[in-house]
Amino acid sequence: GAELGCKEALLSLGDHPEERHPEMRETLRELGFESTPEYVAAMSRLVLEETGLLPHTNCGTLDYDEMAAIAPWNASMGIMLESASLRLHEPGGPHHGTVTKRPEQRIATLETAAELGVAMTTGVLIGIGETANERVDALLAIRDVQERSGNVQEVIVQNFRAKAATRMRAAPEPSALDMLRTLAVARLLLGPEMNIQAPPNLQSDGYETYLLCGINDWGGVSPLTKDFINPEAAWPDTDRLHDLTREAGYELRERTALYPSHVLDGGWARSHAVASRLAELTDDEGYVKPELERWN
Template sequence: GDRPEVRWPEALSALRELGHESTVSYLADVAQQVLSQTALLPHTNPGVLNAHEMASLRAVSVSQGLMLESLSPSLTERGGPHAGCLTKLPATRLRQLELAGRLRVPFTTGVLLGLGETRADTVRALLAILRSHQRWGHVQEVIVQPFRPKANTRWSTADACTEDELLWAVAT
């Protein structure tokens, strides 16, 4: 999840051993090393950031990303797949998309299908991405990602996104 150093003391200890106070600081350092020591061009996907953090990564990466996932508020309600996760709130994700635009950060985002959103939710999310790109010209890629249950997780027995839903969303 976002900012593991805030939640787990072990993560903060590991970062401090590497000379960093945050995951974002460590990521910026590693991205700078990749830029200076290789022919690779870093793309970062560190989660929800503030403006200073996003700008610091802009200096060392060619692009950044964060999935919008969904604009369905029901997914963050009790019992939903994003319940209790403030970084998954639709408003939080939209602010990140807009912040990237204001900072002129080339950005990858997209929707996650099959968590309980409606087709109308998917259309609203795709239109929100389009509107942000029309304002700022920063969206370089839109991912349409189907949910696939993973073993040993709370959602391991949930239904996967159907092929029909995926094809519908891609055609949209």
């Protein structure tokens, strides 16, 4: 990844899988670890020290000690709120039985991150059975966290994609118009300063219209790996992204896993190792130095 010009390594995985799968706990012990967060902390450090890539970890809900172990080796971290609706946890709902998807647990993780000074990415997943009002409730819950804690650097609005061999394999996916409406509402509710991202690979055509409805970030686009969360959705060509962004009247710049405003603030790096790498990669505006951008 580093050889191809990548700046970030995304570590995204399930929430404490060893608690549900005994074979995972056995594998961790064979590797010398007692828990997934302990393993992730070690791998984050290894990635940073061996490759220079800046880790960004999303491994579900974390307590204070777990996050404190991972944070020093990450430029930022993330956990999707997905929804603030308790109705979706009722029998037959998409979140039934998924205790760690309960909104209060996810919000608690965001607040734990704030205690540790960790910049966080969060977001909503639309099209999983929530109502329009519940979608607004989720965005307002994120706004409330930001107003209290100030550590939300980015909000993702992600459209649901049906997957084979899952409970929701036959569920309808949200339309392009639904995405546009939600992005516009997100911008209105979250204000002009919040960074709003929508993944371009989850909309096969017309994703450039997202730029007209409030987004200011495309998220990560890998030249090496597929989108392991949505493997059926190919990444767009970065040259095309560059051209579409310019046609909409904007300049496409590359950033690190820590947003430019947070880079410039100087207080968000949780270790000297992360701060040093950010200094090597970024310019005086907090973006990746132009000569290091992948499309140069």
